Amino acid sequence: MITNRRNFLKSAGMLTAAAALFNPASLFAQKGSKKSGSSKVMKLEFEPYELQFKHAFAISTLTRTTTPIVLTKITYDGYTGYGEASMPPYLGESHASVLDFLKRVDLSQFSSPFMIEDIMAYVDSISTNNCAAKASVDIALHDLVGRIMGQPWWKIWGFDAADCPNTSYTVGLDTRDVIIEKTKEAAPYKVIKVKLGHDEATDKMLINTIREVTDTVICVDANQGWKDKNYALDMINWLAERNVNMIEQPLSKYMLDDTAWLTERSPLPIIADEACQRLSDVKKLHGAYSGINIKLMKCTGLHEAREMITLAQALNMKLMVGCMSETSCGITAAAQIAPKMEWVDLDGNLLITNDRFTGGMEIVDGKVTLSDRPGLGIEPIKA
Numbered sequence: 456m457i458t459n460r461r462n463f464l465k466s467a468g469m470l471t472a473a474a475a476l477f478n479p480a481s482l483f484a485q486k487g488s489k490k491s492g493s494s495k496v497m498k499l500e501f502e503p504y505e506l507q508f509k510h511a512f513a514i515s516t517l518t519r520t521t522t523p524i525v526l527t528k529i530t531y532d533g534y535t536g537y538g539e540a541s542m543p544p545y546l547g548e549s550h551a552s553v554l555d556f557l558k559r560v561d562l563s564q565f566s567s568p569f570m571i572e573d574i575m576a577y578v579d580s581i582s583t584n585n586c587a588a589k590a591s592v593d594i595a596l597h598d599l600v601g602r603i604m605g606q607p608w609w610k611i612w613g614f615d616a617a618d619c620p621n622t623s624y625t626v627g628l629d630t631r632d633v634i635i636e637k638t639k640e641a642a643p644y645k646v647i648k649v650k651l652g653h654d655e656a657t658d659k660m661l662i663n664t665i666r667e668v669t670d671t672v673i674c675v676d677a678n679q680g681w682k683d684k685n686y687a688l689d690m691i692n693w694l695a696e697r698n699v700n701m702i703e704q705p706l707s708k709y710m711l712d713d714t715a716w717l718t719e720r721s722p723l724p725i726i727a728d729e730a731c732q733r734l735s736d737v738k739k740l741h742g743a744y745s746g747i748n749i750k751l752m753k754c755t756g757l758h759e760a761r762e763m764i765t766l767a768q769a770l771n772m773k774l775m776v777g778c779m780s781e782t783s784c785g786i787t788a789a790a791q792i793a794p795k796m797e798w799v800d801l802d803g804n805l806l807i808t809n810d811r812f813t814g815g816m817e818i819v820d821g822k823v824t825l826s827d828r829p830g831l832g833i834e835p836i837k838a
């Protein structure tokens with residue numbers, strides 16, 4: 456049936472969606488969320504872009520100043536939805552791999568953007584990996600459908616925006632004076648996130664320096680930086696006495712048995728990040744971790760994120776949503792699930808200098824604040 460429809464569209468000269476070439480000069484240059492045409496064939500377009508960081512970004516394994524992303528948009532019946540793929544190098548994707556993937560996506564075979572389940576199953580079937588590329592289609596599709604419905608996704612799903620928790624603000628490793636300065640800058644936030652996983656003296660210096668400035672609760676992300684379960688337990692016990700309330704990925708994602716040992720003894724919840732990519736990982740992590748960190752770029756977008764939430768809740772696992780370096784598009788998409796999260800780490804758009812959207816999720820008094828605008832509620836701005 457799909458083949459017949461495709462042949463029909465092809466013969467009618469309407470099969471234009473599959474490999475739309477990007478045109479940076481015009482693609483995202485104007486507001487396009489309202490009626491701008493009337494084709495009832497979904498058309499996917501995309502544009503590579505480079506995000507610039509306000510500060511060099513350091514985790515336990517590397518330091519960077521930019522992240523490649525690809526902006527997507529899907530048009531249908533005069534509506535436009537926006538999406539995004541963010542490709543930090545450790546995910547193994549690049550401009551080339553995402554653009555190659557998106558050129559293979561043919562949405563014209565689907566009669567309606569409301570067929571999110573079927574469309575994302577098809578998109579997922581195109582390749583084994585390319586999760587960020589898949590997420591860029593998923594996000595644009597959700598934005599599009601939300602705009603057609605005239606509602607934001609948190610509302611369509613029946614969530615209460617008032618349930619959104621505070622978001623965290625990252626204070627990175629630096630000299631003592633700069634750490635103090637950055638901690639003071641984080642004052643409007645109710646949660647500070649700290650990346651540990653350096654040597655013991657460095658990790659403790661970072662925490663002690665922040666504690667000279669404030670008692671604000673801290674979330675720790677070790678980014679797999681601790682090499683031994685006994686050392687990790689000692690560090691977690693030390694951190695628990697300093698108003699730290701969770702530990703993200705203390706050990707290598709491959710050390711599942713050691714992590715289970717640690718979680719059993721840890722006074723703080725242990726959350727899987729690198730170990731948790733997709734829905735199929737959740738069940739494997741049950742029992743070894745207290746919860747999972749969902750990121751749209753890892754799990755192919757909102758459709759699968761919703762399934763991960765349902766499964767994790769059924770398994771009594773804790774929930775967190777995180778992000779990569781992203782524009783307000785990806786961040787606002789992730790914010791739609793914030794009402795169901797215990798921890799929210801959505802500061803990716805605050806750490807860049809060249810966002811491409813306005814009207815996204817806002818942080819008000821440290822809290823994630825969702826708008827009533829349809830879809831993601833964002834509008835593109837010129838590069």
Ligand code: MG
Pocket residue numbers: 676678703704728729748777
């Ligand atoms: Mg992490």
